Amino acid sequence: MVIRTRFAPSPTGFLHIGGARTALFSWAYAKKHGGKFILRIEDTDVERSTPAAVQAILDGMHWLGLDYDEGPFYQMQRIQTYKRVLQTMLDAGTAYYCYSSKEELETLREAQTLAGEKPRYNGKWRPETSKTLPPIPADIAPTVRFKNPQTGTVAWEDMVKGRIEIANAELDDLIIARADGTPTYNFCVVVDDFEMGITQVIRGDDHVNNTPRQINMLMAFGASIPQYAHLSMILGDDGQKLSKRHGAVSVMQYHEDGYLKEAVLNYLARLGWSHGDAEIFNMQQFCEWFDLDRITPSAAQFNTEKLNWLNAHYIKEANINTLAEDIAARLQVNTHADPGMPDLKSVLNLYRERANNLNQLAKDIAYFYQKPEANMTDVEKHITPEIMPAMHKLYQQLAHIEWTDEAIHREINAVVTEFGLKFPKIAMPLRVMLTGIAQSPSIDQVMAMLGQNETLARINTYLK
RNA sequence: GUCCCCAUCGUCUAGAGGCCUAGGACACCUCCCUUUCACGGAGGCGACCGGGGUUCGAAUCCCCGUGGGGACGCCA
Numbered sequence: 001m002v003i004r005t006r007f008a009p010s011p012t013g014f015l016h017i018g019g020a021r022t023a024l025f026s027w028a029y030a031k032k033h034g035g036k037f038i039l040r041i042e043d044t045d046v047e048r049s050t051p052a053a054v055q056a057i058l059d060g061m062h063w064l065g066l067d068y069d070e071g072p073f074y075q076m077q078r079i080q081t082y083k084r085v086l087q088t089m090l091d092a093g094t095a096y097y098c099y100s101s102k103e104e105l106e107t108l109r110e111a112q113t114l115a116g117e118k119p120r121y122n123g124k125w126r127p128e129t130s131k132t133l134p135p136i137p138a139d140i141a142p143t144v145r146f147k148n149p150q151t152g153t154v155a156w157e158d159m160v161k162g163r164i165e166i167a168n169a170e171l172d173d174l175i176i177a178r179a180d181g182t183p184t185y186n187f188c189v190v191v192d193d194f195e196m197g198i199t200q201v202i203r204g205d206d207h208v209n210n211t212p213r214q215i216n217m218l219m220a221f222g223a224s225i226p227q228y229a230h231l232s233m234i235l236g237d238d239g240q241k242l243s244k245r246h247g248a249v250s251v252m253q254y255h256e257d258g259y260l261k262e263a264v265l266n267y268l269a270r271l272g273w274s275h276g277d278a279e280i281f282n283m284q285q286f287c288e289w290f291d292l293d294r295i296t297p298s299a300a301q302f303n304t305e306k307l308n309w310l311n312a313h314y315i316k317e318a319n320i321n322t323l324a325e326d327i328a329a330r331l332q333v334n335t336h337a338d339p340g341m342p343d344l345k346s347v348l349n350l351y352r353e354r355a356n357n358l359n360q361l362a363k364d365i366a367y368f369y370q371k372p373e374a375n376m377t378d379v380e381k382h383i384t385p386e387i388m389p390a391m392h393k394l395y396q397q398l399a400h401i402e403w404t405d406e407a408i409h410r411e412i413n414a415v416v417t418e419f420g421l422k423f424p425k426i427a428m429p430l431r432v433m434l435t436g437i438a439q440s441p442s443i444d445q446v447m448a449m450l451g452q453n454e455t456l457a458r459i460n461t462y463l464k
Numbered sequence: 465g466u467c468c469c470c471a472u473c474g475u476c477u478a479g480a481g482g483c484c485u486a487g488g489a490c491a492c493c494u495c496c497c498u499u500u501c502a503c504g505g506a507g508g509c510g511a512c513c514g515g516g517g518u519u520c521g522a523a524u525c526c527c528c529g530u531g532g533g534g535a536c537g538c539c540a
Contacts, residue, residue, distance in 0.1 A: 010540045045539055102538065109537090118466040119536060143538055161469065170467055170536090178538040185540045208468065209535040232470075233533080239475090241533080267476095270489090274477055277488045296477075298470045299533065306476065306490040312503085354502040382500095412499095427499045439501035 003035025004199050007061075007068070008189070010042040011053035014250035015060030017302065018204065018234045018242060021268045025231060025295070026202040027066045028269070031287040038196055039071035044188055046076070060251040064261055065283070073196070075188050082183040085191050085221070086144060086176065094220040095176060097142035098125040099134075120172035121145070144177035146187070146217055154212035159200070159229035159292040166212045174213055190214045194223040202292070205230035229292045232272060235301040242302075258330070258359035260318065263311035272300040280313060312356035320345050323352065330362040333369040342368045342449045350441050350449060368450060371458070372436030382428040382438060383462055390419040390426060395459050398452070405448040412444065434458050 007023040009015065015023070030037035039061070043049040058072070075082075089095035100108075100121075109119040125133060126147060148171050155165035176187035183191075189210075193201060208230050218225050235241060242248040254264050265283055273296070275281075275289040315323070324344045347365050355361035366372075394415045401407045412430075416423055427443045434455060440446050447455045 008540090012540075042540060048539075098538095105538085113465075116465045120466095158469095164468070166468070172536090175538050180538085182538090184538070189540090204534095205469070206534060207540090210540095212468095230469085235533095237475090271476065274488095277478070279476095279489050296470095300477090301475060303475050303490065309490055316503090351502095353504090356502095423499050431500070437501090441500095441502085443499065 001199060002197075003030055003033035004038060004197050005030045005035065005202055006038040006040050006071075006193070006196065006198050007066075008040040008042050008192075008203070009057050010045060010048075010185075011050060011057060012045065012048040013053055014056040014252065016242065016248045017251060017254075017268070018248075019057075020060060020064060020066075020251045020264075021234060021271065022202065022204055022231055023061060023066050024064070024265065024268055025229075025273075025290070025292075026200075027068075028283075028287050028290040029200060029202060029229075029292060030069070032290050035199070036069040037067075038073070038198070039068040040073045040192060040196070041071075041075065042185065042188065043074055043076050044182060044185060046182075049076075056250060056252070063252060063255055064265060070196075073192070075192065078188075078192070079182070081195065082177075082188055082191055083181070086183065086187075089146070089176075089220065090144065092220075093127070094147050095144050096125060096127050096147055096173075098145045098173075098175070099137050099140045099142045100124055101140055118170075121174075123173065126173055141179040143175045143179050145173040146176050146213070146220070148173050148213065148216050154215050156211065156215060156225070156228055158208075159227055160232075160295045161205070161208070161230055161297045164208065164211070168212075168216070171213055171216070176217075186210055186213055187217065190217045190223075193226060194218060194221070198226050200227045200229060200292075202229045202231065205232050229295070231295060232297055232299045234271065235299055237302050237304050239301050258357040258361075259307065259311050260314045260358065262314040262318075263307060266310050266314070267307045271302070272296045280310070308356045311358075315352050315355050315358065315361065318352070320348065323348055326358060327362050327365075330359055331366060331369065332362075333366055340451055340453065342451065347449060350445060354441070367435045372434075374432060374436045375438070378432045378436075378438040382432050384429075387421070387425055387429055388463075390415050390421060391429065391459070392463060393418070394426065395456065395463060398459075399456060403448060403452045405442075405444040408447050409444040429462075430459070433462050 005026040007026045009019055009023075027037045029035070041054055041057070043054070054072075061068070086095065090097075098121075105121070108122060112119045126145070127133060149168045151168055153165050153167050154171075155163060158164050174186055175184055177183050192198075193214075211228055211230075215225055233241070236246065240246060251264065255261070262282070266280060266286075269281070269283075269286050269290075270279065273290070273294055275294065278289070281289070327348060328344060347368050348361070351361060351365050355364065394411065397411050397415065398408070401411055412423070412426055416426055428438055430443050430447070431438050431440045434440075434446060434450060450458075
């Protein structure tokens, strides 16, 4: 059997980290089994769906490289299909018109909640053989409800949570078409999953409670039941639930915040899923290893520190051309303003080992392309009167040497020896003069890369 | 309230009844490397929610608590 999975977001906001993980797992499952991954946009909530949100979702998936084989399908373009199925169900008696108004249902819910009962439809318009329905009100446009079985249980073997069983007595007759005739979520999902031949429904576990109803509907039209895998949710860094108000950000925000997609993908894959002790793996490896039954059934807390660690790893591993392109875009300065400026790739090779964030990396190397603003604490601490004679001497010597890190190193050593100083006594002030701060890679390498003219000019500023 | 789900270091996890004195990773601490900061290397700290069963033996199976989460829309 050909495996077909889908990702079915509703375009009411950006693609957040939880959605991205759901998409990633669906995608990986299809890839692993040589199946198809389908993207379906669930936009039946016309009020809240926006084209901008659709684009945001597409952008997020594109950035992560989660390519789909079919779609995007838009549910609003499939209304005729839903209406056709709706009519079939009405004809077959597996669905019926309900004339209870919104207000009436609201009152019912309130009363039930007050009485400590589970709020649910009371079955007023549900046709039964021995029952007389109330007279149809003329002023109310009816909704359509699914006639859910009232006895027995629905059970399925969830691929991540194991067997789940729910009594039909717990379920009421859900509305599958609104008064205006548009179909609702639970109905569209079922029709689509069926017609699109979805074999594994992989989604967030907030849908566990929808599953029994969906299975009942599938059975009502004689469809085969797909396998279900309900992924537990992702909690924020603080252990709190992610929501629009709290901590939920677009995956694209991670791009803006200096993360490589490889790091985000690896992190997300490892969050709530494991393959022995494997921590670092690319997507090809992930797709080979991936299996739904290796997913943890409990919620997982997001940990930025670990993401940072992975980011550092992938910055080290990154293709230098790709990395340079990325950093050039983040750098607020022009790396080619002057032909004498250091080569960005060389600079990155000097710095990438120590970075765990692309924005930070860009910031750290900016001094190669523009005069740094000196940190005054570092200036006062390291550029002291006692080292000035040695610095003057070094400045003079540096003007005449061949500009290689070996030669530079030799010169610094010579001056250090001549003035009876320790190497850092000179290296530290040089760092401050050249980079603005007291931390940098090997100072001779920094100087070699900065170039003779620029190095001398920056030192000279402090010799007055 | 009702129903459903979940529960191993601070965090992500390994663990399929004896391989567990509970393993790995991030973070943290110490040391090493060193020209500062990082990187890297070597160590260290650190957990089976509680109580009952079942069993020769339980982190693992069962039950009951407790705690957390989810659902209960003419939202998805």
